[in-house]
Amino acid sequence: MKDDELRADLVRRLTEAGRLRTAHWRAAAEAVPRHEFLRGGFFERVPGSSPTWWRPVLADDDTWLERCYRDESLVTQVAGTIVPSDVRGGICRAPTSSSTMPSLVLRMLEDLQVADGHRVLEIGTGTGYSTALLCHRLGDDRVTSVEVDPDVATRARVALGACGHAPELVVGDGLAGYAPSAPYDRTIATCGILEVPGDWIGQTRRGGRILATVSGWLYASELACFTVEEGIARGRFLGGRVSFMLARPHRPPPLGCLPDMSSADEGPTGLAPHAALDDWTSRFVAQLAAPRAQHITLTREDGSAEEVLLDVADGSWAALRQDKGRSLVRQGGPARLWDAVEEHVQRWRADGSPCLERFSITVGPGGQRTTWPTR
Incomplete structure (x- = not known):
């Protein structure tokens, strides 16, 4: 198919799916050729790679034009400077720019x-x-x-x-x-x-x-x-x-050397790590309580997983694991990260676990504040 046919087909599919609803923007999508903004190619994920590897798809590839008109986000830069034409084979670096779906x-x-x-x-x-x-x-x-x-x-x-x-x-x-x-x-x-x-x-x-x-x-x-x-x-x-x-x-700082997480006593927590960190909305609520914390998963000597929250700036950390159905936590540093997360998530649950669309967010001289409706 030619580029104008592919563009018309994309607009038709988005319209039929209810993802393109207004005449002005339908006309814009029909007029603007997305492939012109991808002339330098894009990266595709190498299937099965972990950590993720990327390989280039350039404009002379037989599939390039058709893929420009799929409803997909396409990575156009990795590692802050590297574009598809710079790579032969593959590269394992983080994406830094893309063409949004x-x-x-x-x-x-x-x-x-x-x-x-x-x-x-x-x-x-x-x-x-x-x-x-x-x-x-x-x-x-x-x-x-x-x-x-x-x-x-x-x-x-x-x-x-x-x-x-x-x-x-x-x-x-x-x-x-x-x-x-x-x-x-x-x-x-x-x-x-x-x-x-x-x-x-x-x-x-x-x-x-x-x-x-x-x-x-x-x-x-x-x-x-x-x-x-x-x-x-x-x-x-x-x-x-x-x-x-x-x-x-706004990107997080490098984690650097991890603190000594064997230096704190372990105790029970009423909030399992997966309950707060795996679910999208719960994780958003947890993030409000610990806005500067990063999450990593470590493998213990016995092969079990340990979930770690770490605030690089002040050195606060929390390490969580499961043991015989119990959730256990160790915490260190000036702030008790998991106590703050647990309080926030449990309060949100007590208010009926409202969805994010019911939250309010206000930004002003006093900073940014996000709230949800209470019972």
Whole structure:
């Protein structure tokens, strides 16, 4: 199939599945060729690899064009600098940039609720595909997009130009927004964040909307939509378990050397580690209680698993294991991480375990606060 046929087929499939609901964005998806933003190729996961290995799929591959129009996220950079054309064979490094699956891109743009004449600030240009969709809907002069990686920004600029678009592209820290073109009617982020930056609130008009994925170092995340008031943004979560790579300044620090976890006494806990860390919503609640904690699984000498939470900044840690049906915990450092997690999760359960769509999130001078309805 030709690229225009593949594009039309993608739009048809998304529409029939209810993932593309509005005429304006349907027209944009029909007009913008996604493959132009993937000319440099992408990485595919090597099946069965653990840890994950990636191998390149370049534009001369027989499957490249068809795969550009699947409803899939495609990794376009690993290790901060490496692109598909740099690799022969495979590579085992963490993804650092990607082209998000079209259904999610379009869902977010629909949730943003733009109108004719609106000015939009996009945080994270990436390949430029979502930027092009915004340009088609609003006009190039209404779109400002910020990308932290100069090489990624250059490739996006070339691809956008090939599609006839020339929005305002800025290379810089997206967490600072872009004040020279403010105020904006809408702000949208295509990266995960720990907290909504004050600059985004200050640069978005009163009554405007901010759409961003709020995450943490336990990697439970959710798409949130905020309405801006005077110096404050109030919002709610939209559901759907949306996940993005964290903004580079918000990524967790290296774990480094682990503390001596044999130095603390072990005791029972009323919250099994899998109950808090395996379930998406429970993990999100646990993350609220221990926002700077990271989670790793260690293998003990007897072959059993031990779940560890570690706050690198202050040295607090908790190590949990199962023994004959009991949940046991050891804790060390200045804060008792698991006590905080257990209290938070048990209180959420006592309130009926409300889903994330019922949570409220407020950001202002006092910081970011997330709450759920109580009984």
